[in-house]
Amino acid sequence: MMRYVDAHCHVDQYPDPRAEVGACESAQTYTIAVTNLPREFVRTERLCVGRSFVRAAAGLHPELVARFPGAVEELLPLLARTKYVGEIGLDYTQASPNDRESQRKVLARVVATCEQLGGRVLTVHTRRAAEDALELLCDATKSSIILHWFSGSMKVLARAVEAGCFFSVNPAMARSTSGRKILEAIPGDRILTESDGPFVKHGGRELHPFEVRDALGEIARIRGSTVEEFRSIVLQNFRRAVSLGGAEDR
Template sequence: MKKIIDSHIHLDLYMGKETEEVLDGMDSAGCTDLISVSFHLESCLHNLRLAEKYRWVHAAFGFHPEQELPADEDLQDLLSWMEKHQEQMVAVGEVGLPYYLRSEKGANFSISGYIELLEQFIVKARQWDKPVILHAVYDDAPITCDLLEKHGVEKAHFHWFKGDSKTVRRMIANGWFISVTPDVVYEQEIQELVKAYPLDQMMVETDGPWRFEGPFSGKMTHPNMIHEAIAGIASIKKCRLEEVYETLYKNTADFYQLKLV
């Protein structure tokens, strides 16, 4: 079994025995490490506990954009807590812009506050010398790129990215990374992205517990699904499977500065 790293999972959102199922299945999946991203302060606290208990769990702290903006006091509590625990996080994340929430709310929904919030997190990531993990798709991606370029961010990870070819070229030129989900085996949009993006700027993820369709329909999302994603990437890129495994593993370990055993 080739080694893998799940570069983006919400381990704290799995329910009860599902968490145990993920963690107990790490060895059989060949998964050596997980990057568990956070939704808000409570989520950060949960992920920190998981990281302290399991050496293969690495926590990222942030505020997921697909929710109502935090009150000023709550935001200050989160940022103060992150400042205090910056040595215990591998990245600032998940942060970004609310594309799906905006689509749901309609034309009158303003994202100005979300842009300001994202910029605060980007500034903090630079200050703390941490990578930033981004939820920024379609129309929101160029706005996010503007902010990253404004603040000179070199280590940016766009998870489950979807967007236009111009933005893809911009991201590649800036040296930013994407991560590919298991839906690469059945979604043409993701397959086209993989075809265009350099392998040496790519990682793989599950975004669990989000569930997938196709061959994964009805199954709990688990890092073992990454193997099918990697096979799909190798086929699209017309590369040896072993080369793809090695490159994706090294990309992720280097990007997050993981101390691998």
């Protein structure tokens, strides 16, 4: 039985990905193992064969779109092999106007392909681009949209809620005033947990997917709920997000 949810983790980026997968299985932490490039998906997919709690997601990180212009052609055919798609999205932090345009084109093509396939669970990065990302994602009617580490405005958050999006949150968000405001504002029926490991540090070291449970307390406190209440809400939300996302589990 699933006990915890890590809706966004880069399992392949740890020194020993196989050990991470094993630890998620023992901790009964359902983990969406996002990947940044198509070839990383192929490796991660192999690690997930026969596993109950870890699922490989096919992705192309927006910050890599300019450096790997052909990667989208490799990604699209892989989407038929998995129910989970990510890391995808937009990141305008360092991107030139041209790069932004390429990112939007890639995201639009991924969303369109997921629609043709009958819907997927999308884990989406939207740093400094939440408004544009949301506009493109609104066409993804058959897919579940999980906005990972959302950092947009309250206005865009409200629009994302209206559009049916879920939000996966991590303990690093609790460290800034704006992050805490977002953690408070996400409706109870839309919140999910993530580690975004190994990129998120918790207590001075990298957070592992199976440690999501240790991060629950802080977020629960900000939301004025108990750890147990929060944990069970996240499980319910995750089941809904996954069953909304089209094709049966793989």
